[in-house]
Structures are given as structure tokens and as C-alpha cells.
Amino acid sequence: MHYKIMKRSGIMENFNINKIINTITKSNKDVKSKINKEEIHELANSIFKQLIKKNNLLTVEDVQKSIEENLIQKGFFEVAKSYITYQKVHIERKKAAQKLMKSYTNLLFADAKDMDLKRDNANINGDAPMGIMLKLGTEGAKTWADKYALPSQFAEADNLNYIHIHDKDFSYICWNCMNIDLLKLLHNGFSTGHGFIREPQSIRSYAALACIAIQSNQNDMFGGQAINAFDYAMAEGVRKSFKKIVIETIYDFCYGYIPNVNIDFTTFKDKIKKECNKYTIRYTEKLKNEKYYFDFNSINSIYYVLNSILDTDIDCAYPDRIYNIACRKIEEETKQAMEAVIHNFNSLHSRAGGQVPFSSINFGTDISPEGRLVTKEILNATYDGLGNGETPIFPISIFKLKRGVNYDTTDPNYDLFKLACKVSAKRLFPNFVNIDASYNLKYYQEGNYNSEIATMGCRTRVISDINGDDITGGRGNFSFTTINLPKLALEAKQDIDKFWELLDKYITLSHDYLLYRYNIIVKKHVYNFPFAVGQKIAVGSENLKQEDTLEEVLKHCSLSIGFCGLAECLVALTGKHHGESIKSQDLGIEIIKYIRKKTDQYTKDEHLNWSTFSTPAESTAGLFQKSNQKEYGIIKGVTDKNYMTNSFHIPVYYKINAYQKIQLEAPYHELCNAGHISYVEMDGDPTKNLTAFESIVRCMHDSNMGYFSINHPVDRDPICGYTGIIENECPHCHRKEEEHKHLALKKYSNN
Numbered sequence: 001m002h003y004k005i006m007k008r009s010g011i012m013e014n015f016n017i018n019k020i021i022n023t024i025t026k027s028n029k030d031v032k033s034k035i036n037k038e039e040i041h042e043l044a045n046s047i048f049k050q051l052i053k054k055n056n057l058l059t060v061e062d063v064q065k066s067i068e069e070n071l072i073q074k075g076f077f078e079v080a081k082s083y084i085t086y087q088k089v090h091i092e093r094k095k096a097a098q099k100l101m102k103s104y105t106n107l108l109f110a111d112a113k114d115m116d117l118k119r120d121n122a123n124i125n126g127d128a129p130m131g132i133m134l135k136l137g138t139e140g141a142k143t144w145a146d147k148y149a150l151p152s153q154f155a156e157a158d159n160l161n162y163i164h165i166h167d168k169d170f171s172y173i174c175w176n177c178m179n180i181d182l183l184k185l186l187h188n189g190f191s192t193g194h195g196f197i198r199e200p201q202s203i204r205s206y207a208a209l210a211c212i213a214i215q216s217n218q219n220d221m222f223g224g225q226a227i228n229a230f231d232y233a234m235a236e237g238v239r240k241s242f243k244k245i246v247i248e249t250i251y252d253f254c255y256g257y258i259p260n261v262n263i264d265f266t267t268f269k270d271k272i273k274k275e276c277n278k279y280t281i282r283y284t285e286k287l288k289n290e291k292y293y294f295d296f297n298s299i300n301s302i303y304y305v306l307n308s309i310l311d312t313d314i315d316c317a318y319p320d321r322i323y324n325i326a327c328r329k330i331e332e333e334t335k336q337a338m339e340a341v342i343h344n345f346n347s348l349h350s351r352a353g354g355q356v357p358f359s360s361i362n363f364g365t366d367i368s369p370e371g372r373l374v375t376k377e378i379l380n381a382t383y384d385g386l387g388n389g390e391t392p393i394f395p396i397s398i399f400k401l402k403r404g405v406n407y408d409t410t411d412p413n414y415d416l417f418k419l420a421c422k423v424s425a426k427r428l429f430p431n432f433v434n435i436d437a438s439y440n441l442k443y444y445q446e447g448n449y450n451s452e453i454a455t456m457g458c459r460t461r462v463i464s465d466i467n468g469d470d471i472t473g474g475r476g477n478f479s480f481t482t483i484n485l486p487k488l489a490l491e492a493k494q495d496i497d498k499f500w501e502l503l504d505k506y507i508t509l510s511h512d513y514l515l516y517r518y519n520i521i522v523k524k525h526v527y528n529f530p531f532a533v534g535q536k537i538a539v540g541s542e543n544l545k546q547e548d549t550l551e552e553v554l555k556h557c558s559l560s561i562g563f564c565g566l567a568e569c570l571v572a573l574t575g576k577h578h579g580e581s582i583k584s585q586d587l588g589i590e591i592i593k594y595i596r597k598k599t600d601q602y603t604k605d606e607h608l609n610w611s612t613f614s615t616p617a618e619s620t621a622g623l624f625q626k627s628n629q630k631e632y633g634i635i636k637g638v639t640d641k642n643y644m645t646n647s648f649h650i651p652v653y654y655k656i657n658a659y660q661k662i663q664l665e666a667p668y669h670e671l672c673n674a675g676h677i678s679y680v681e682m683d684g685d686p687t688k689n690l691t692a693f694e695s696i697v698r699c700m701h702d703s704n705m706g707y708f709s710i711n712h713p714v715d716r717d718p719i720c721g722y723t724g725i726i727e728n729e730c731p732h733c734h735r736k737e738e739e740h741k742h743l744a745l746k747k748y749s750n751n
Contacts, residue, residue: 005058008094015058020044020067027083035076043070093147100143107135124355134352141169154513161627162506163513164482164564164620170222171517174529175557176480177223177456180213180537181473182233190535192216202244203330206237207337211344214359214395218351220532221476224358224396224457228472229449230378231363231371237337238370242283242330247272249326250305253318268309275305283330284369292320293327331373338377339384345394346386359395362433362454364420365405367412375416382430383423391714397430398455401701402444407436421694424710425686431455431677431709434701439670443470455707458616459675465539466603467555474539479517480560480674481510482615484624485591486644489572490632499573503591507598510561511610518559518608522550559608560674561599562615564624565644566591567651571637578664579650585664592648592671599673611674614647621646649678658696666703678705682712 003015021044028035035043047066051058064087071080106115112126125131145168146155158165165171186209189198200206210233214225227233250272279301286293302319345359363375378397386392399420400406406413420430433455435444440453443463450471455461462475483506492499526533526546533541533553540552567577569591570584578585595612602610617624621643629639645651648668650661658680669676678700686693693710700708715726720733729736 003052003058005060005063007060015048017044017048020047020063023067023086024071024079024083027079027086031078031082033076033078035079043074046070089147096143096147100139103139104136107132107139130349130352134355137352138169145169145171151516153509154516157506157509157513161484161624162487163484163510164617164623165513166480166482166615166620167222171479172520174221175223175521175554176477177221177225177460178217178476178532178538179226179228179454179456179462179472179474180217181450182210182213182227182230183236184473185213185535185537186233186236190531193530200237201240203234203237203241203334203337204340206234207341208344210234210341210361211348211359214345214357215348215350216531217537218357218359220529223477224360224460226360226362226454226456228362228454229366229452230361231366231374232449234334234337234374234378235366235368235370238283238330238334238373241333242326242370243276243281245326245329245333246281246302246322247276249322249329250276250302253322253325254306254310271309272305275308276301279304282369283327283373285372286327293324294320295323299323331377334373335377335380338374338381341378341395342381342392343386346392356394358457360398360455360457361395362398362400362452364399364413364416365402365435365449365452367405372413372416375413376419379416379419379423379430382427385427388718390716391427392429396457398433398707399424399430400433400435400452400454401697402435402452407701418690418694421690421697422687425690425693425712426714428709428711428714431707432697432701433707434705436701437669437704437706439673440706449473453706455675459614459677459707461673461675461706462558462609464609464673465556466607466609468539471539474537475556476538476558477674478521478554478557478559479514480562480613480615481513482562482564482613482617482620483507483510483595484565484628485563485569486565486572486638487624487628487631489569490628490635490638492573494573496573500594503594504598507561507595511598511602514559514561515606518554522554524550526550555608557609558611558674560611560613561595562613562617562647562674563592563595564615564617564621564647566648567645568638572635577637577645577651577654578648579654579656579661588648589667589671592668596671596673612672613674614668614672614676616675616677617646647676648672652681659699662696662699662703662705666700666705669704669706675707676705677707677709679709679711682710684712686710686712 004012005015006012021040024035024040024043028040047063047070050070051062051066054062068080068084071083115126124134126135146159149172150158154165157163158168167176186199186206189196190213191197192212197209197212200209210227210230214227217225247269251269254268281298281301282295284293284295284298299319302322303314303316306314306319346356348356351357361378363378366372366375382392382397399417401417403411405411406417408414420432424430433453435441435453440463443451443453445451450473452472453461453463454472456476460477462477463472464470465475483503488502488506489499492502526541526544526548529550532538533544533550534546536542538553539556544552566588567579570577570588574581574584574587576584578588592612599610599612602608625639625642625644628644632639634640641653648665650656650664661680662678665678669678680696680700682693682696696710697708717726717730717733717735719735720730
């Protein structure tokens with residue numbers, strides 16, 4: 001007789017005793033006191049007989065209950081415990097699969113305006129085909145990681161929001177981010193997989209390949225990509241273009257303007273090129289209040305070139321005229337190239353989900369005329385905005401501050417610092433990174449751009465390396481995990497000893513998780529990362545072959561333990577946050593010092609680059625807060641807002657002047673060696689008070705902050721394109737607000 005069994009889904013199928021045998025065998029596998037094969041078969045038959053006596057129609061629940069009871073009655077306690085755990089996991093997986101299918105249905109058929117999941121990343125269009133496809137993959141990968149792959153202690157801590165595992169969907173695939181040493185990449189040319197790209201020979205090509213390099217590297221990683229010395233790299237392109245322009249200008253000039261010259265123009269350009277290559281002819285800037293460009297050596301070199309190629313006396317005015325034409329042309333070409341960089345980075349929808357690459361460029365310290373021109377034009381392009389005057393979101397531009405280079409009035413690039421302030425006052429970018437901060441300056445070597453601190457995206461910082469040279473280029477962050485500090489404080493119930501115990505526990509857990517993740521990715525191969533490793537961009541990849549694993553690369557990356565909600569944590573522990581109380585500030589410093597002490601010790605013990613991170617936790621700050629509200633209710637100053645405060649920041653709702661905020665947040669920058677940022681909010685239109693804007697930047701620099709920015713209101717009229725502060729009426733076209741909503745822009749990660 002065939003007996004039927006009803007599954008949880010309601011589907012009927014024939015009862016199969018082998019499934020009971022297989023289930024008990026699996027539960028028996030990992031216990032010390034095992035049951036032998038004969039006992040398992042006897043047990044299965046006994047269970048079957050008991051079941052059919054009770055009812056011809058069996059259910060899965062009946063079978064599970066009977067298995068548990070029989071295992072316990074027979075004294076097989078370890079196997080019973082293993083079976084119960086196994087069934088619990090099995091049920092959770094079934095529920096997760098059902099939940100995933102429901103999410104898939106919503107992703108496929110709901111609009112983004114009606115579904116949070118489609119709107120949780122502003123860089124992804126959740127209604128577009130590739131945005132939907134990314135979300136389908138992301139949700140599936142996260143479910144698989146949670147229910148099938150992650151060790152239970154990590155999954156549980158993440159589930160209960162003690163920690164947050166970032167980019168879980170990529171945790172078994174790749175690592176986070178990288179600083180690209182663009183000069184190193186371009187010098188030998190590179191391949192993107194479909195053909196080889198030769199070393200570029202013009203500023204336009206350098207600019208285009210900068211975008212391609214970031215786009216290609218982005219596809220090997222889940223996080224942002226940065227160029228750590230954009231001005232130095234582009235300056236080389238300017239030099240090459242200028243030489244070509246000089247050759248073209250000499251050719252045109254000889255052909256059209258010099259009388260009585262008998263020339264065979266078919267070989268003439270090659271002759272000019274050969275002669276020009278004997279001399280150093282370089283672009284120079286027009287001096288302030290001067291009408292013409294003048295560089296004696298370059299103009300003299302052009303004179304010698306003309307003399308050697310022409311059979312006639314040369315008017316001394318010709319070389320000067322040629323040089324001035326060439327200087328004007330290279331400025332225009334560089335301007336066009338930098339405008340293309342800005343437009344390309346905002347239109348290359350080449351990242352997963354139809355996103356543009358999360359790009360950052362660092363610049364401001366190249367004092368050569370070519371480097372200065374690049375910095376000036378990338379700033380001007382940012383100031384001018386996109387086609388209709390929109391503020392460009394990418395690349396995140398970062399101006400490097402260095403005393404002796406651009407910070408003081410007598411410094412060669414001081415005018416570019418002033419321009420950076422002007423641009424940031426209008427466009428929110430560039431941000432500012434401080435080479436002079438004591439913990440950055442110790443790495444600085446004059447003339448070595450890779451020793452200059454650079455940042456990626458919101459704040460990631462990588463420079464010290466226990467396994468190699470302390471440099472930025474070719475290195476990045478492997479991954480990071482964030483600790484929910486307010487939850488630990490609430491659980492401790494103002495018992496500071498209990499808090500330290502919990503903090504230690506979750507630092508250790510975060511460390512163990514990251515090491516688990518590291519040991520998975522490190523076993524992947526060069527061929528898994530065809531651009532970042534295959535094209536020798538990453539430090540340590542230089543001598544690797546396609547089949548090699550990644551130990552030599554990943555040992556140079558940072559592994560970071562981050563935190564969120566220090567302010568709310570302090571309120572839970574002391575009743576006040578660090579903006580309100582010196583005592584709370586002292587405790588806040590002590591907490592972050594403790595995390596830093598632990599990561600420093602991990603670095604020494606394991607010879608990996610562990611670091612402390614002030615996590616850019618925009619979505620995590622909301623996720624943690626909702627979880628804390630659900631568990632602890634609404635507590636003033638701790639869970640009464642929709643988001644907890646990002647990293648070590650003073651809460652945005654707390655009234656405090658800029659100077660006080662800077663002094664309170666500055667000490668945390670040195671402690672958070674994996675990355676940090678501070679923001680100051682300016683009221684009104686900063687473009688009308690650039691002196692005040694610059695004074696805030698200087699205060700942050702002089703207070704030993706490492707990376708900082710100034711937030712301010714930026715509105716844009718979508719009709720006339722005016723950008724600035726707009727009240728009820730556009731000051732440019734006088735259109736009223738109610739006719740068409742003005743667009744408010746806000747800097748990414750501004751909490």
C-alpha cells in the first residue's frame with residue numbers, strides 16, 4: 001500500500017522511508033556519539049510503523065515530531081539535537097526562499113516609487129532593466145550567503161544588527177576598492193580584454209583612458225575606484241600634446257606664413273618632428289597681467305628648429321608667435337579633455353545595474369605648468385557643470401592640501417586652492433584632504449606622488465603597509481564591517497564594564513568575519529580579476545601568473561573594523577553626547593582608541609593591514625536605528641530619530657558652531673586610520689562669502705583633520721539652469737517655485 005504525505009506547501013506525494021534514513025544519517029554525521037547504520041534503519045522502520053498506525057494521511061510535521069521523539073527515547077541525544085538544529089535551518093531556508101520569490105515578484109512588477117528595495121541606492125534606477133537585474137542578483141546572493149554559506153555566528157550577529165556585513169552579495173566574489181596609479185598603467189599600455197590599448201600620446205587620450213581605467217577596474221570590485229594623482233598623470237598627456245601642437249603649428253606656419261620658402265611638404269613634418277625632439281619645448285602659463293606667453297628656452301628652441309629646417313633668415317618674431325599659438329591651443333585642448341572627463345564619468349553606465357562608476361580623483365599638488373593647467377581645467381569643468389548646468393555627482397573630486405605647495409599665499413599652487421574653494425562653494429566638490437595632518441605627513445616624500453595621502457569616495461584611506469612600501473597607488477580596502485555601538489550601550493544598561501565586554505566581543509567577531517571573508521577571496525586566481533590584477537594595477541601583482549592565487553596582492557589591502565552611532569552610544573551610557581559634555585567626549589575618544597588598539601594589535605600579530613574605520617554608514621545608520629527602535633523602543637537622544645548619527649560625528653540636529661564642531665571631531669581623524677571625514681554646514685550662499693568658506697577649510701586643516709568638506713544648500717532651476725540658493729523665485733529667470741519644483745542637491749554621505 002502506498003502512503004501519502006502532505007508537504008508544507010500543501011502538495012501530496014508518496015511517502016518514502018529513505019528520506020527518514022537520509023535525514024537521520026545527515027544529523028548523525030557531525031556528532032561524536034554516532035548511531036550505526038543498522039540502528040538508523042531499525043529506527044526509521046519503527047518511526048514508519050508508528051506513523052501509519054495513527055493516520056493514513058501523514059504530514060511533514062508528523063514525521064519530524066516522531067523522529068525527534070524516537071531519537072530522544074532511544075537515548076540518541078546528540079543526534080536528536082543535531083536533527084532539531086538541522087530542521088530549524090531547513091525551515092528557515094524554505095522561508096527565505098519564499099520571501100526571496102516574493103521580492104523577485106515585486107522587483108519585476110512593482111514601480112520604484114512603491115517599493116523601498118528599488119530605491120535603497122540612489123545610484124541605481126530600480127525601474128530600468130539593468131537596475132532590476134542587479135537587484136534580482138543582489139537579493140539572491142544575499143539570501144544564499146545568509147542561509148547556505150555564512151557561519152552561524154556571523155549570520156546571527158548581522159541578523160540581530162550587532163554588526164553589519166557590508167556588500168554581502170559580493171562577499172564570496174571580490175574585494176572593495178582601489179587607488180589606481182594611472183601613470184604606471186598607461187606607460188606600458190593595457191588590455192581591457194578585447195584588445196590592447198597602446199600608451200596614449202595626447203591629453204585627450206589620457207583623459208579618455210582615465211575613464212576607461214576606472215570603468216574597467218570597477219568591474220573587478222564592488223566599491224569605488226580612485227585615481228590618487230590625477231594631475232600628475234594628466235600632466236604627461238599635456239606635455240605630449242603640446243609637443244605635437246608645436247610641430248603642427250610650425251608646419252602650418254611654414255606652409256602659410258613664411259614667404260619665399262622652397263619646401264617638400266611630404267616629408268617636411270617628419271623633419272620638424274625630428275628636430276623638435278632634440279629640444280625641450282614646454283608649455284608655460286601666461287603671467288598675471290601679461291598679454292603673451294613667454295618661456296625663453298622654449299621659444300629659443302623653436303628658433304633653432306626653424307633655422308635647421310629652413311633655407312632662409314628667420315624673423316625673430318616667428319618663434320614667439322608659434323609658441324603663443326601653441327600655448328593657446330593646448331589650453332583649449334586641455335579644457336575640452338577635462339570637460340570630457342566630467343561628462344564621461346556621469347554618463348558611463350557600465351557598472352552592474354546600469355550604474356556609473358563610483359569614481360574619485362585626487363589632485364592639486366603638481367606644481368608643473370602642465371599639472372597646474374590640468375587642475376585648473378578640471379576645477380573649471382566642475383564649476384561649469386554638465387550640459388544643462390547640472391552639478392556633476394562624479395567624479396568625487398578631492399583637492400590635496402599641502403603647505404609649501406598650495407596652502408600659503410606664497411605657495412606656487414595657492415591660486416588653485418583659492419579656485420578649489422570657489423568651485424566647492426558652488427558645486428559642493430571638491431572635498432579637501434590634508435597631507436599636512438601629522439599622521440599623513442609622516443609618509444610624505446617630496447617628489448613621490450604615491451607618498452601623498454589620497455582618499456577614495458566617501459572617506460576610505462589606505463597608506464601604511466606592514467607588508468611593503470607605505471604608498472597609495474595600487475592599493476585599496478579589502479572590506480569592512482560596522483559595529484552598532486548604540487545597541488551595545490543599550491544592552492549594557494549604563495554598566496560600563498558590560499559595555500567594554502560587549503565591545504570586545506563584537507570587535508573580535510568583526511575581525512573573525514573579515515578574516516573568514518579574506519581567506520575565501522585570497523584563494524581566487526589572477527584570472528578572476530582580469531583588469532585589477534591581470535593588468536598589474538594592484539601592488540603585488542607584478543610577477544603573478546594567471547593561475548596564481550592572490551596572497552601577494554591582498555596582503556597589501558586594508559581590512560577595516562568600523563562603527564556607527566558614537567553619539568547615541570554616549571547618550572545611552574552617560575546621558576549626553578560628546579557635543580554636550582567633556583566627560584562624554586573623553587569616553588568617546590576612549591572607545592575609538594580601544595578599537596584602534598585592537599586593530600593595531602591584529603596588524604602586528606597577523607601581518608595584515610587591519611585598521612579602524614569611521615564607516616560611511618548612510619543606509620546602515622537607518623537599518624541599525626530601526627532595529628534598535630524595535631528592540632528598545634523610542635529613547636530620547638538614542639533612538640528617537642530615523643537615523644543614528646554617522647560614525648563619530650556630532651548629531652546634525654545639535655546646535656554648535658563650526659569651530660567647536662571641528663575641535664571635537666578632529667581627534668577622531670587620527671584614530672580612524674582606515675578613513676574619516678568631517679562636514680561643516682554653511683547657511684546661506686557661500687559663493688557670496690568665499691573668505692568665510694576658505695577660513696573654515698583652513699580651520700579644519702589647522703586642527704589636524706585629515707579629510708573634510710563643507711555642506712551648503714544648492715538648488716538648481718531645471719528650466720533656466722541657474723544653480724545656487726533659490727527661495728520662492730529664481731533670481732535668474734524670476735520663475736516662481738510653484739510653476740515647477742526646483743531641484744535640491746545634497747552631497748553624498750553628508751551626515
